[in-house]
Every structure is written in C-alpha cells, then in structure tokens.
Amino acid sequence: GNSVTQMEGPVTLSEEAFLTINCTYTATGYPSLFWYVQYPGEGLQLLLKATKADDKGSNKGFEATYRKETTSFHLEKGSVQVSDSAVYFCALSDRKAGTALIFGKGTTLSVSS
Amino acid sequence: DAGVIQSPRHEVTEMGQEVTLRCKPISGHDYLFWYRQTMMRGLELLIYFNNNVPIDDSGMPEDRFSAKMPNASFSTLKIQPSEPRDSAVYFCASSLRDTEAFFGQGTRLTVV
Numbered sequence: 202g203n204s205v206t207q208m209e210g211p212v213t214l215s216e217e218a219f220l221t222i223n224c225t226y227t228a229t230g231y232p233s234l235f236w237y238v239q240y241p242g243e244g245l246q247l248l249l250k251a252t253k254a255d256d257k258g259s260n261k262g263f264e265a266t267y268r269k270e271t272t273s274f275h276l277e278k279g280s281v282q283v284s285d286s287a288v289y290f291c292a293l294s295d296r297k298a299g300t301a302l303i304f305g306k307g308t309t310l311s312v313s314s
Numbered sequence: 315d316a317g318v319i320q321s322p323r324h325e326v327t328e329m330g331q332e333v334t335l336r337c338k339p340i341s342g343h344d345y346l347f348w349y350r351q352t353m354m355r356g357l358e359l360l361i362y363f364n365n366n367v368p369i370d371d372s373g374m375p376e377d378r379f380s381a382k383m384p385n386a387s388f389s390t391l392k393i394q395p396s397e398p399r400d401s402a403v404y405f406c407a408s409s410l411r412d413t414e415a416f417f418g419q420g421t422r423l424t425v426v
Contacts, residue, residue, distance in 0.1 A: 235414060244318075244405055244417035245357075290357065294415075301347050301370065302407070302415050306356040 203228045207291045207305035214281055214312050222276040222308045224265075224291035232293040234258075234267050234274040235302070239288045248276075248289070281312045318418035320406050326424045332394040335421045338387055339408030347415060348381055348391050349405040357405075363389065396425045 208223040226232065233252045237245040249258030254269035263278045274291060291305040319338040327333050339346050347362040361371040366383045374381070378397070383389040393400055403422050407415040 237417075244419045245407075246417070247414045250414055301345070301359050301362045303359065304349075304357040 203232065203293060203295055203303050205291050205293055205303055205305040207289075207308055209306075209308070210288075211309040211311055214310070216283055216312055216314050217280045218312075220276070220278040220281045220285075220310065222289055222291075222310070224274045224276065224305060226272050226274065226291075226293050228272075228293055228295055230295045232295040234265070235292040235294065236263070236265055236274070236276050237290040237292060237304075239290065239307070241287075245290060281310070283312050283314050286310055286312045318406055318408050318416055320404075320418035320421050322421060323419060324422045324424075326426065327396055329397055329425055330395045331425075332392065333396045333400075333423060333425075335391040335404050335406075335423070337389045337391070337406030337418060339389070339406070340416055341387065343408035343410045343416075344386075345409045345411070345415070346383060346389050347407040347409075348389070349407065351403045351405060351420070352401075360391070393423075396423075398425045401425050 204227045206225050235250045236248040238248045239245045249260040251258040251267035254267050257266045265274050265276045288307045288309050290307045292302045294302050321336045344365050348360040350358045360373045361381045362369055363383045381391045401424050403420045405417050405420045407417045409415040
C-alpha cells in the first residue's frame with residue numbers, strides 16, 4: 202500500500218540556518234506529493250505541492266522536488282525564521298488509485314533567534 | 315469562502331456519552347475527509363466521501379464510530395459511546411477532485 206516516511210523530529214535550528222526535512226514515499230501508482238504545515242492550535246495548511254516527477258513545488262522560501270528515482274520529496278529552505286517554527290507533514294495522494302491524502306508522522310521544527 | 319468550518323472547537327464529555335462532531339466543507343468541493351490526530355499515532359484517515367458517498371471507511375477504528383454526509387454542505391462524525399482513548403483532535407478537510415485538501419481548525423475532543 203501507499204505510505205509516507207519522514208524524518209523524526211524535533212529539528213532545532215538557529216535563525217538563518219539551512220533546513221532539510223527528508224520525506225520518502227511508497228506508492229503503487231503516480232501520486233501527487235504535498236507538504237503541509239501546522240502552526241500551534243491550528244489546522245493543516247498546504248505549503249507546496251508537486252504533481253509529477255521532476256516538478257518543483259515552492260512557497261514562502263520553501264522548496265521540494267518530486268524525485269521519482271529516489272521516491273523522495275525533501276523539504277528545504279535556505280534561511281529559516283523564528284516564524285517557521287511549526288510541524289511539517291509530508292503527504293501523498295493517488296486519486297487514480299482511489300486513495301485519499303496519506304500523511305507522514307510530522308516533523309516538529311523549532312527555530313530560535 | 316470561509317473555508318472548512320468545524321464545530322465545536324472543543325468538546326469535553328464523560329465516558330459513555332455520545333459525541334457528534336460537525337463539518338461544513340468548502341462550497342463546490344466534492345471530497346470530504348475526516349482525520350484524527352494524536353501524539354502517538356499522528357494523523358490518521360478515518361473515512362472519506364466523494365459526492366456525499368462514503369468511499370473508504372477502513373480507518374474507522376470501531377463500530378462506535380460512524381460518519382454521515384446527508385448533503386454536499388454538511389457531514390457529521392459520531393462516537394457512541396465515547397471512551398477516554400478517543401481523546402484526540404479531529405480534523406475535517408475537503409477538496410475538489412485531484413486538488414489539495416483544505417483543512418478545518420479541528421475539534422479537540424477530551425473524554426474523561
């Protein structure tokens with residue numbers, strides 16, 4: 202079945218540090234891939250997405266590239282801010298196979314000034 | 315659009331009581347999802363609907379859980395009877411076909 206594995210947290214960084222959160226997936230079809238962010242006390246918000254291999258999703262300085270050969274969708278940001286502190290979820294959706302969003306367990310990011 | 319609206323935001327109930335969580339999806343969206351979030355298990359898909367029809371309820375933990383979508387603008391998740399281990403944040407989300415899902419603010423359920 203389909204699944205998503207992302208790196209365990211928490212990740213603790215200083216402001217302006219480089220961020221990478223690893224995400225790999227298993228899928229039988231051709232999934233779309235997503236990164237969602239959850240700020241404290243709130244629901245999940247879409248951060249970025251990619252719908253086919255080699256697509257790069259980007260938003261608010263975050264980027265992730267859909268790598269079919271390595272089944273990965275790692276999240277990166279060149280310079281994190283305190284306001285980026287949140288929980289980040291990698292997810293996949295394979296509607297053609299009839300599946301809903303499947304999430305990784307989430308990675309907590311804490312950025313200090 | 316106001317986004318996905320869930321009610322109540324917080325619910326505290328006693329073990330054995332019936333709990334009903336409500337969701338209004340974004341107008342025009344044809345998929346609706348119910349998720350549960352706990353520290354131990356992360357985000358779990360409970361059930362999802364397409365055009366008001368349940369498509370996959372394999373994530374519903376027990377017969378105590380039931381979900382309905384009587385029309386395109388309303389869905390409920392019911393737990394009867396509730397147990398302390400049902401304490402979690404329950405999220406509703408909606409989407410249009412193959413686009414991304416939009417989440418509500420969640421309902422924090424505490425069963426004492």
